Amino acid sequence: MADEGATVLTAAQDAGIYIPALCHCPDVSSQGVCRLCLVRIEGRRRPEPACRTIIEEGMVVFTDDPEIERLRRVILELILSDHDFNCLLCPKSGQCRLQELVNRIGFDEHRFSRLEHTAKDLPIDTSNPFFDFNPNKCVQCTICVRTCHEIAGIDAIDMAYRSDNLRVSTFANKPLKDSVCVSCGECMERCPVGALIPKKFKHPTREVKTTCPYCGVGCGLYLGIRGNTIVRARGDDESPVNHGGLCVRGRFGYDFVNSPDRLSLPLMRAYDEYAQPSSVVEMNEEGRPITLPLVKREGKFVEITWDQAIRYVASSLAHYKGDEIAAISSARCTNEENYLFQKFTRVALETNNIDHCARL
Ligand code: SF4
Ligand code: SF4
Ligand code: SF4
Ligand code: FES
Known part of the structure; x- marks a missing residue:
């Protein structure tokens, strides 16, 4: 039994049925740009994106059949064909949605090897003090753009150019530090691949639930710890105060805890x-x-x-x-x-x- 108004994707997820998805993010509206969630619906001529299709009474959905699988593999191959695919050196490796999709869907190595691989070799934007943007790893899912618009309310980034050149860009393609970006890191938090990555990236080995000490709002957060050092902070989705959101101080301002300059005695x-x-x-x-x-x-x-x-x-x-x-x-x-x-x-x-x- 699915909720009224639910999409085929969320209804399937609630029922524990897997449908691959790359550009879907539950926190922001759906745009249906990756096409990996295609499903077949009885009585309709073409496959439809599950993340954009609202369920209807009596609807019969096929989430998997040989034709759907073939389509997904071709789409994945096209996404991979201009992706800087160096997982061994990528900080996102192990937590990357594209990696997960490759493992789930697979790809035809013979056909993939015949695709023209167009290395983008675009400059990495390291201007932001807290995170880097590597456009060569971007899969143009637009989650960051939707996040900046719908959650941060800043509109610092948008999709620019067309076709092969389509990419995430600030106004007039300025470095992030010269844009209106407030470094909240909400986009980075939701990027499904290694395109938006914190500068000091380390995988935490455990997490501690706590409250941000910076101001009276009292946002709930989880501190990721490695050894005895805080290596990341993420918002607590369950907190009624911030619903997972954090500002720049809560997300990145934890260095003082382990700073050698910190006063430990009066x-x-x-x-x-x-x-x-x-x-x-x-x-x-x-x-x-x-x-x-x-x-x-x-x-x-x-x-x-x-x-x-x-x-x-x-x-x-x-x-x-x-x-x-x-x-x-x-x-x-x-x-x-x-x-x-x-x-x-x-x-x-x-x-x-x-x-x-x-x-x-
Ligand atoms: S973004 Fe994902 S798929 Fe791409 S190199 Fe990094 S880990 Fe591999
Ligand atoms: S850090 Fe925040 S303000 Fe800057 S681009 Fe990302 S979401 Fe927008
Ligand atoms: S930077 Fe990340 S979130 Fe933004 S479009 Fe590229 S892959 Fe998607
Ligand atoms: S997840 Fe549906 S089109 Fe990308």
Whole structure:
């Protein structure tokens, strides 16, 4: 029993029946450009693309017969004939839909060897800081174009030129970095082959479900881990907040986690460049840290322990109340942390001077 308005392809998928498909992506509208999903429908003269054909009551569909298989093989051979087919060196190998289709459908080696292979040898666009576009691996499925239009709403790319020269292009064929592309990576995420590939591509060995720390939207994401390092991030399709979508920060901005520059201990500006950490937060007879009058002086940072840092901050805050002090919270904190911070500011510091860096 299929849903009303479903296509033959989605109805078959729901019923566990395999129909090959390359240009279909469930997140965007169907265009029916690859023709690999052709099926035969009783009473109709020509095979029809399953991804563009709406089911009807009493419809009899043949998803596989010798003629359909022959057609699919020929179409696949034509797609492969101008594809830069070097799977061994391709980062997408193992997760590539074209590879999967070759394994499923196969091709006639004799006929394929007689096809003229037109190596495109087009320049690879490496201008985007996060991903590369290799037009030689593009199969013109248009998923990226539909994604940029329907999901990102940016329209940074479109199909340009005609026939053999048909390709994905920015306006006036500029490099991606000079286009209106906002680097959200939504297109890259959906590209079925190795044409749009993240710059630092590594296969994760496990995934951890978490929440993006960058802003108050709180998008759900999965971090792909290899060893002890984050190597990719992908949106959580089930998250009611972002439904799998991510912005440039959530998708690519995870380098800080493993950065050697990341602070792992509190730092304090020392008044004496030879000062040892333990001497930094000694208290004077009034209970104030002896460094306090000197904190603004030029000096170098030294590492101190969390206990020392908290004692220093607590004893310093004790000297201010009401309008003498204001507090700024962070969008990177959780809602709970932000709640506690405003409570602390209002109750302990006795001020309503509390704000937040991103009131989303
Ligand atoms: S895109 Fe797919 S088929 Fe093409 S080289 Fe890469 S892995 Fe092979
Ligand atoms: S990264 Fe985002 S904005 Fe840029 S082309 Fe892809 S979908 Fe469009
Ligand atoms: S870049 Fe990828 S998603 Fe875009 S048309 Fe080419 S193969 Fe399809
Ligand atoms: S998946 Fe139907 S035409 Fe491409």
